[in-house]
Amino acid sequence: MHDPACQEALLAAQHLIARVFHFHDTRDFAAEADCFAEDGIWLRKGESLEGRARIVATLEARPRSLVTMHVVTNVVVERFTADSADVAFFLTTHLHDDGTPVTGPVGLRRPPSVGIGRASLIKRDGAWRIHRFATEDWVFLSRLAP
Secondary structure (H helix, E strand, C coil): CCCHHHHHHHHHHHHHHHHHHHHHHCCCHHHHHCCEEEEEEEEECCEEEECHHHHHHHHHCCCCCCEEEEEEEEEEEEEEECCEEEEEEEEEEEEECCCCCCCCCCCCCCCCEEEEEEEEEEEECCEEEEEEEEEEEEEECCCCCC
16 A cells, blocks of 8 residues: 655655666766765675775776666665655666777677665655665576576
8 A cells, every 4th residue: 555655755765776876877986875874884796885985985996897777666665754764676787898998889798687676764864865775686687598
């Protein structure tokens, strides 16, 4: 059942998650980290990235030849209060990395990965931020079938 009272949390979640991946894909890692609370945690690729500085440092280490495009859909609020929310979403990830810098569009060489992401949001001083972010629950991986 839909609860109209969760609209603020849903809108905040949709906006924050879209911003995270927009900044990720455009390599604006400082803006991406600003979507997180100062003590935010991102569970990503087997690592627990704790705090904005660690998030930025890890992302800055990505190869310049790696191009990603993330598509976020099906954002749902699972639990909410006036200043917190737990949400889930579907995440489709396209990536390309042939070891050379990309100067234009690239062809898709493999299918996308698709997974279920989860985020816990908190509202501090009137602003929503991601407190805990998990993007490790993959359903389909971008490996070609044998």
